[in-house]
Amino acid sequence: MNQLPIIEPFRIKSVEPIAVTDRAEREACLEHAGNNLFRLASNNVMIDLLTDSGTGAMSSAQWAAVMNGDESYAGSPSFHRFEAAVRKATGFEHVVPTHQGRAAEHLLFGTLVGPGQFVPNNTHFDTTRANIEAAGGVALDLPCAESADTREAYPFKGNMDLEGLERALLQHAGHVPLVMLTITNNAAGGQPASLQNLRAVKALCQRAQVPFYLDACRFAENAFLVRDREPKLAGRSVRSVAREIFDLADGCTMSAKKDGLANIGGFLAVRSAELAQELRQRLVVTEGFPTYGGLSGRDLEAVAQGLEEVLDEDYLTYRLASMRYIVQRLATAGIPVVQPTGGHAVFLDAARFLEHVPRTQYPGQALALELYLEGGIRSCEIGSVMLGRTDPDTGAELPAEHELVRLAIPRRTYTQSHMDYLIEIICRVWERRFDVPGVEITSAPKVLRHFQAGFRRLPARLAV
Numbered sequence: 001m002n003q004l005p006i007i008e009p010f011r012i013k014s015v016e017p018i019a020v021t022d023r024a025e026r027e028a029c030l031e032h033a034g035n036n037l038f039r040l041a042s043n044n045v046m047i048d049l050l051t052d053s054g055t056g057a058m059s060s061a062q063w064a065a066v067m068n069g070d071e072s073y074a075g076s077p078s079f080h081r082f083e084a085a086v087r088k089a090t091g092f093e094h095v096v097p098t099h100q101g102r103a104a105e106h107l108l109f110g111t112l113v114g115p116g117q118f119v120p121n122n123t124h125f126d127t128t129r130a131n132i133e134a135a136g137g138v139a140l141d142l143p144c145a146e147s148a149d150t151r152e153a154y155p156f157k158g159n160m161d162l163e164g165l166e167r168a169l170l171q172h173a174g175h176v177p178l179v180m181l182t183i184t185n186n187a188a189g190g191q192p193a194s195l196q197n198l199r200a201v202k203a204l205c206q207r208a209q210v211p212f213y214l215d216a217c218r219f220a221e222n223a224f225l226v227r228d229r230e231p232k233l234a235g236r237s238v239r240s241v242a243r244e245i246f247d248l249a250d251g252c253t254m255s256a257k258k259d260g261l262a263n264i265g266g267f268l269a270v271r272s273a274e275l276a277q278e279l280r281q282r283l284v285v286t287e288g289f290p291t292y293g294g295l296s297g298r299d300l301e302a303v304a305q306g307l308e309e310v311l312d313e314d315y316l317t318y319r320l321a322s323m324r325y326i327v328q329r330l331a332t333a334g335i336p337v338v339q340p341t342g343g344h345a346v347f348l349d350a351a352r353f354l355e356h357v358p359r360t361q362y363p364g365q366a367l368a369l370e371l372y373l374e375g376g377i378r379s380c381e382i383g384s385v386m387l388g389r390t391d392p393d394t395g396a397e398l399p400a401e402h403e404l405v406r407l408a409i410p411r412r413t414y415t416q417s418h419m420d421y422l423i424e425i426i427c428r429v430w431e432r433r434f435d436v437p438g439v440e441i442t443s444a445p446k447v448l449r450h451f452q453a454g455f456r457r458l459p460a461r462l463a464v
C-alpha cells in the first residue's frame with residue numbers, strides 16, 4: 001500500500017482572499033515599486049514568502065484566548081497565563097515580556113554588553129548584531145564549516161564551530177559577557193543545531209564561566225529537526241527535546257512571531273533573579289510595566305496558547321514535511337536549492353540558478369524579481385544587495401558570501417496547492433533562466449539599503 005499523504009492537520013474557518021494578477025499588472029506594480037519587493041503593496045502579491053515572522057495564521061483557540069485578554073495595566077491574569085506557558089516550554093523561572101524579539105535583544109545586550117566586549121554566536125541575525133553593536137560590543141559569527149557549502153547535505157549546519165568558539169573564549173578571555181546560539185540558524189538556511197553541539201557549547205561556556213543564551217525564535221522547529229536527525233532521540237517527544245535544549249542555557253531571547261505562532265510578541269526568559277530584576281527596570285523605561293512589556297493582554301493570551309500549539313507533533317510533522325516536499329521537488333528538477341531542508345524557509349542558490357548573471361548584477365535580486373513577475377511570489381534576496389560591503393580602503397563593493405533567495409513559509413497560512421503553484425513558477429523560471437536579466441542599483445540609502453533601494457533590470461541577454 002502507498003504511504004498516506006501527510007495532510008494539513010487543521011481545516012479552515014476564515015479565509016482571506018488573494019487578488020489574482022497577470023504579468024502585465026505585476027510589471028506595472030514592480031515598476032511603481034522601483035523594482036524593490038519590499039516596496040510593493042502586499043495586496044499586489046499572490047503568495048507572500050517575504051518572511052515567516054508574524055505572518056502565520058492563528059488557531060480558533062488563539063482567537064478565543066484573545067477575547068479573554070485582560071487589559072489591566074498591572075497584574076493582568078493574561079500575564080500570568082503567558083508566564084506559565086513560557087515556564088512550561090522553557091523551564092526558565094523569570095519571564096520578561098517584550099513587544100518582539102529585537103526588544104528582548106536590546107534589553108539583554110544593553111544590560112550585559114559594553115564597549116570592547118565580544119559576543120559569539122553560530123550566526124547573528126541582523127537585529128542581534130545591530131543591538132550588540134549599539135551596546136558597543138563586537139558580534140562574532142562562528143558557524144560550523146559545513147554551513148558554507150550550499151550543496152553539502154550535513155544534517156546540522158546550524159552548529160557552532162566549536163574550535164572557533166574555544167579560540168575566541170581564550171583570545172578574548174574576560175571580555176565575553178555571554179555566548180549565544182541561534183536555533184534554528186536563520187542566516188545559514190534555517191538549519192538546526194544538534195543536541196551534541198549545544199552540549200559542547202555549554203561545556204565550553206561552563207569552563208570559561210561565561211553565560212550561555214539561546215536566540216530561541218524557532219526552538220520547536222529546531223527540536224523537531226534534531227529529534228528527526230539524531231537516531232538516539234527516536235521515540236522522544238519534541239517537547240522533551242526542546243526542554244533538554246533549554247535546560248543547557250542560562251536564558252533566551254524569543255520572537256513569538258515565529259514559534260510563538262502569534263502576529264506580534266516576544267520575551268526574555270532567564271534563570272537569574274538578580275538579572276531579571278535589572279532587566280525589568282530597563283523594561284519599564286522603554287517597553288512597559290513588567291506584566292505587559294509593550295503587549296496588550298490579548299497578545300499575551302495569543303502567545304501563551306501559541307507556545308502550546310507549536311509543540312504539537314502533528315503540526316510539526318506537517319510543517320517539516322511540506323518544507324521537505326518543496327526542496328525535493330526542486331532538487332529533482334535540477335534546481336539549485338540549499339540542502340538539507342531547513343525549518344522555516346527554502347533557499348534558492350541564485351548564483352548557480354542564474355549562472356550567466358555576474359555577481360555585480362545581483363543574481364539574487366534578479367531572481368526574486370522574476371519570481372514575482374512570473375507568478376506574483378514575493379521572496380527575499382539574501383545576497384550582495386542585503387549583505388554586500390564596501391571595502392574601506394578602495395571603496396569597491398565586496399560581494400556577500402552567497403547569493404540566495406529566501407522563500408520563508410508562513411506557519412499554517414498556505415495550502416499544498418499554493419506550494420505546488422510555487423514549485424511550478426520556480427520551474428518555469430528555471431526553464432527560461434537565460435532570459436532573466438541582471439539588475440543595477442539606481443538609488444540606495446546608506447544603511448540597510450535592501451529595504452529602500454531602487455533597481456533597474458538590465459537589457460536581457462540572448463539565450464545561450
Ligand code: F0G
Binds near residue numbers: 050266408
Ligand atoms: N532572531 C532571529 C533568528 C530572527 O530570525 C529574528 C527575526 C529576530 C531575532 C528578531 O525578531 O523580528 O521579532 O524583532 N527575523 C525575521 C525574519 C524578521 O524575516 O527572518 P523580531
